[in-house]
Amino acid sequence: MTPPSQLNASAVADRLAEIVGDRHVLSRQSELLVYNSDGLPGYRRQPRLAVFPGTRDEAIAVVRLLADEGLPFVPRGAGTGLSGGALADDIIVVGLHRLKEIISLDIDNRRATVESGVVNLRLNKYVAPYGLLYAPDPSSEAACTIGGNVAENAGGPHCLKYGVTLNHVLAMTVVLPSGEVVDLGSKSGEHDGYDLRGAFIGSEGCFGLALEITVKLTPRPQTVRTLLADFMSVDEAARVTSAIIASGIVPAALEFMDGPTIRVVESSIYAAGYPKDAEAILLIELDGLEAGVSADLEVVRQVCVEGGARNVKVARDDAERTKLWQGRKKAFGAMGRLAPHLIVQDAVIPRTRLSDILETIHAISEKYGVVVCNVFHAGDGNLHPNIAYSADDPDESERVHSAMVEIMRACIDAGGSITGEHGVGLDKIGYMEAIFSETSLNAMCALRSVFDPDRRANPGKVVPVHSCREWNAVASARGAASVREPMPLAAEPARPSARSRNLESDLWEDR
Amino acid sequence: MPGCALPGTPLADALPGINACVHCGFCLQACPTYLNLEDENDSPRGRIFLMRSLLEGTVRPDDPSVQQHIDQCLGCRACEPVCPSGVPYGQLLEATRATLRESRPTPFLARLILFVFARAWLLRPAMFFSRLLAATPIPTLLSGVKGRLGFAMAMLASTGRSIERSRYNAIGRGERGRAATLRGCVMDGLFSATNRATERVLTVNGYAIVDAPGQQCCGALHAHAGDLENARKLARRNIAAFEKSGAEFIAVNAAGCGAIMKEYGHLLKDDPEWRERASALGSRVRDVSELLAAAGPRTGGALPIRVTYDAPCHLQHAQRVTDAPLSVLAAIPGLELVPLHDSDQCCGSAGIYNLIEPDTSDAVLAPKLANIRDTRAPWVATGNPGCLMQIGAGLIRADIPARSIHPVDLLDASYAAFGQ
Numbered sequence A: 001m002t003p004p005s006q007l008n009a010s011a012v013a014d015r016l017a018e019i020v021g022d023r024h025v026l027s028r029q030s031e032l033l034v035y036n037s038d039g040l041p042g043y044r045r046q047p048r049l050a051v052f053p054g055t056r057d058e059a060i061a062v063v064r065l066l067a068d069e070g071l072p073f074v075p076r077g078a079g080t081g082l083s084g085g086a087l088a089d090d091i092i093v094v095g096l097h098r099l100k101e102i103i104s105l106d107i108d109n110r111r112a113t114v115e116s117g118v119v120n121l122r123l124n125k126y127v128a129p130y131g132l133l134y135a136p137d138p139s140s141e142a143a144c145t146i147g148g149n150v151a152e153n154a155g156g157p158h159c160l161k162y163g164v165t166l167n168h169v170l171a172m173t174v175v176l177p178s179g180e181v182v183d184l185g186s187k188s189g190e191h192d193g194y195d196l197r198g199a200f201i202g203s204e205g206c207f208g209l210a211l212e213i214t215v216k217l218t219p220r221p222q223t224v225r226t227l228l229a230d231f232m233s234v235d236e237a238a239r240v241t242s243a244i245i246a247s248g249i250v251p252a253a254l255e256f257m258d259g260p261t262i263r264v265v266e267s268s269i270y271a272a273g274y275p276k277d278a279e280a281i282l283l284i285e286l287d288g289l290e291a292g293v294s295a296d297l298e299v300v301r302q303v304c305v306e307g308g309a310r311n312v313k314v315a316r317d318d319a320e321r322t323k324l325w326q327g328r329k330k331a332f333g334a335m336g337r338l339a340p341h342l343i344v345q346d347a348v349i350p351r352t353r354l355s356d357i358l359e360t361i362h363a364i365s366e367k368y369g370v371v372v373c374n375v376f377h378a379g380d381g382n383l384h385p386n387i388a389y390s391a392d393d394p395d396e397s398e399r400v401h402s403a404m405v406e407i408m409r410a411c412i413d414a415g416g417s418i419t420g421e422h423g424v425g426l427d428k429i430g431y432m433e434a435i436f437s438e439t440s441l442n443a444m445c446a447l448r449s450v451f452d453p454d455r456r457a458n459p460g461k462v463v464p465v466h467s468c469r470e471w472n473a474v475a476s477a478r479g480a481a482s483v484r485e486p487m488p489l490a491a492e493p494a495r496p497s498a499r500s501r502n503l504e505s506d507l508w509e510d511r
Numbered sequence B: 001m002p003g004c005a006l007p008g009t010p011l012a013d014a015l016p017g018i019n020a021c022v023h024c025g026f027c028l029q030a031c032p033t034y035l036n037l038e039d040e041n042d043s044p045r046g047r048i049f050l051m052r053s054l055l056e057g058t059v060r061p062d063d064p065s066v067q068q069h070i071d072q073c074l075g076c077r078a079c080e081p082v083c084p085s086g087v088p089y090g091q092l093l094e095a096t097r098a099t100l101r102e103s104r105p106t107p108f109l110a111r112l113i114l115f116v117f118a119r120a121w122l123l124r125p126a127m128f129f130s131r132l133l134a135a136t137p138i139p140t141l142l143s144g145v146k147g148r149l150g151f152a153m154a155m156l157a158s159t160g161r162s163i164e165r166s167r168y169n170a171i172g173r174g175e176r177g178r179a180a181t182l183r184g185c186v187m188d189g190l191f192s193a194t195n196r197a198t199e200r201v202l203t204v205n206g207y208a209i210v211d212a213p214g215q216q217c218c219g220a221l222h223a224h225a226g227d228l229e230n231a232r233k234l235a236r237r238n239i240a241a242f243e244k245s246g247a248e249f250i251a252v253n254a255a256g257c258g259a260i261m262k263e264y265g266h267l268l269k270d271d272p273e274w275r276e277r278a279s280a281l282g283s284r285v286r287d288v289s290e291l292l293a294a295a296g297p298r299t300g301g302a303l304p305i306r307v308t309y310d311a312p313c314h315l316q317h318a319q320r321v322t323d324a325p326l327s328v329l330a331a332i333p334g335l336e337l338v339p340l341h342d343s344d345q346c347c348g349s350a351g352i353y354n355l356i357e358p359d360t361s362d363a364v365l366a367p368k369l370a371n372i373r374d375t376r377a378p379w380v381a382t383g384n385p386g387c388l389m390q391i392g393a394g395l396i397r398a399d400i401p402a403r404s405i406h407p408v409d410l411l412d413a414s415y416a417a418f419g420q
Helices: A009-020 A029-035 A056-069 A120-130 A146-152 A196-200 A234-246 A259-266 A290-306 A318-329 A331-337 A351-368 A394-413 A429-435 A438-451 A469-477 A503-507 B015-019 B032-037 B044-056 B064-071 B089-103 B108-117 B120-135 B138-142 B147-158 B186-190 B192-204 B220-224 B228-245 B255-262 B275-282 B288-294 B313-318 B324-330 B358-375 B385-397 B407-418
Strands: A049-051 A073-076 A092-095 A102-106 A111-115 A169-175 A181-185 A209-216 A223-231 A253-258 A280-288 A311-314 A341-344 A372-377 A385-389 B177-181 B207-210 B249-252 B285-287 B306-309 B336-338 B379-381 B403-405
Touching (some): A009 A049, A029 A049, A029 B044, A056 A092, A056 A169, A056 A209, A073 A146, A102 A120, A120 A146, A169 A196, A181 A196, A196 A438, A223 A234, A223 A318, A234 A280, A234 A290, A234 A351, A253 A259, A259 A318, A259 A331, A259 A372, A280 A318, A290 A311, A318 A331, A331 A372, A331 A385, A351 A372, A351 A394, A385 A394, A394 A429, A429 A438, B015 B044, B032 B358, B044 B089, B089 B220, B108 B120, B120 B138, B120 B186, B147 B358, B177 B192, B177 B228, B186 B192, B192 B288, B192 B407, B220 B228, B220 B255, B228 B255, B249 B255, B249 B288, B255 B275, B255 B285, B255 B385, B285 B288, B288 B324, B288 B407, B306 B324, B306 B358, B324 B336, B324 B407, B379 B407
Parallel strands (some): A073 A092, B177 B207, B177 B249, B249 B285, B306 B336, B306 B379, B379 B403
Antiparallel strands (some): A102 A111, A111 A209, A169 A181, A169 A209, A223 A280, A223 A311, A253 A280, A341 A385
16 A cells, blocks of 8 residues: 555546546645535544546546555545544545436336435435435435445434435445445345345445445325424433333434524524423424324324423424424534534434433533533434534633543443444544454454455544454554554554543544 | 634634534535535535635635635525524625735726726716617627627627516505615616616505615625725715615615625624614615515516516525515416526526636526526516526527516516506
């Protein structure tokens, strides 16, 4: 592999420009700045080059050139990720946002084939006239790409009932980091042999680039009803969440927003009419056949009222339903109103522990004097504590940082996991050893080697490199530098390895 | 931020607006330049990042690529309504352009245009000459010529293609209050028939028209180009003129002008003497469609034509006026409104952008023309002179059998048909 110091950036840029055209290769420092972060701008890494292929063939040619030169790279979709997964530290960004063709729509078999840069919401709008939808609906649906969704195995509010990206991708055409083009999965939905499609989805850009993706489309439900229940205590709302699931009803979505979040949203242009004095709301959506939904609606209403809901309101029409959802989906962006910087976590906990954990989070926020806004997929137990802060204030940054680490630890201690849908990326790599054994991490490394033996695709993400026994063995056999710094091009080359640091230092950047 | 690299500049003042951006990316798909140029440097999120970098000192104001990406912004503000954290993008852009002006010259053509528009004694003869030229067959003959000259000629040619209508006497009781109209520069020079139609339809709908002598160019072109000084100068003159008119409403039929006039308070926020007067005047500014919608508007005679509507960015995104123009069209019996796909997308006119950044402007216009062609409607209604000429010229050059027209002209024709 070519270390960055030896990379002749301008020669590589010229050759990339021969493939994609001058305009679609960036090599000036000032033009690469905007590619130094994704949806979590607390992390910044400056790429060396950025290249944006416009067709499938161009993308393959780019990857082959990089393979020939032994150059590492980072795939990028729309840059809306929330784990720093698309950051390239002095290496090459391969942006797939120009691959935005909807290649085919097969209404009879309810499937569509799209290029990886197609925006999630655009696909949904495209198939809506046929009574179909693409179910995974991350809150960034208006901006994020299907390719990015595949990389992160994206979820969204409606994944409670419908499942995540993995459950909706049938097949993919993938270019491996070696430049080899392979088809994974099957358009008919039946898999022969091992499910490599399943392994690829959620690989966070470490296994290669998905160029074409065939997705399953779902018929629009006959009836959709959305309820808004508001509570004067967080605890009541948490208990009602468990009670609804325990009732046997599977809502299409079950979302939780706490008081601070409600008030931020209500002060934004996406004000949805949530009661501003409430300490928590639940947004509950039921869908399916009219008869079943009506019966479920009454049960859910009853559970909410018995659990202490102050009001339970049912959206009258589509316009009101959309408004209620816009408030939820734009909540993350709306927090920009509170302070210039924002950090969001993505822990998953057993749903039954929701009430305790929210109490713990509250105690932690008081301890560190920070405001935590909780807005999350309650039905899945997928928490998203957000803290708005000013990174210019070192003391505040330190407190926010410590609070987040403590929150994550509490979630792990409660039997939870570190990511529900945002991916590990750079942000959570420091927690990997806290939840996986060395054996498990080695197994992940071994799997990665199947797709990318040279570790050139998105290096330094997901699995802490030093924890890969097998990789380290290979590295020393090759006479590579040291175990401590096994990959000169890893995302964090000049710093000490994650093991030698505590969790804190991995979480944070100095911005 | 610690250690601002450009202290005391308009950009440094705009820091709170920049800080509101959390980098969520929801603006990307709303941005015509991002969709066309496919580079985040040409997106709102990217440009805000560049603005922040200018303040941090990680890029310099004389960096040519920064200037290019800031110049390439249409200023359509389609990113504002989709921004959850309320970033005032239009203001940030103007502040950035004002700051960058210090370190590089404005292009000659832009300087010339802004110079003329700031001076009534130059503007009047310039418009007179344009009118004379428009009355000859020359613009039509030259409208097919490649490049900017041909496009400019097509723009002129498009101004002479309004709807035929008979004369009628506009009678009203003035019960809705006094309204002074902004005559405007381009509207007065090339769309004076629309200005007269505006007064007639307002009269019919219960507004008493009062004169506001001494009014000038609104200053929008100057503000968008970062020439805040001249924009403020013009704003002050307009505030004084409209105050003197005693009008309760300032009726504006050019979306771009209406947008800046509503924001005079922001433009003059640092001028203690004018700040409050500016805000007070801004609160009385209405797009003509808003005044008409508030009055119904009254139904006219039948106009059995097919019309599609294209929303001017500065009406839809900057002023957030979306339904009023549609209710104007709905008041015309027999008019069939054909939906226009992506009607909320910019047409690429953007003030003088189409003359300064022709390639991007053309790229943004192309899908607009294709969508108009798909409607098969012979009329495209839009309430802004820049959009009227941009779309009008595009239609002529692409040989699409449709014409652009101001909604007020259609309502006027309907009233004429009624024999008001």
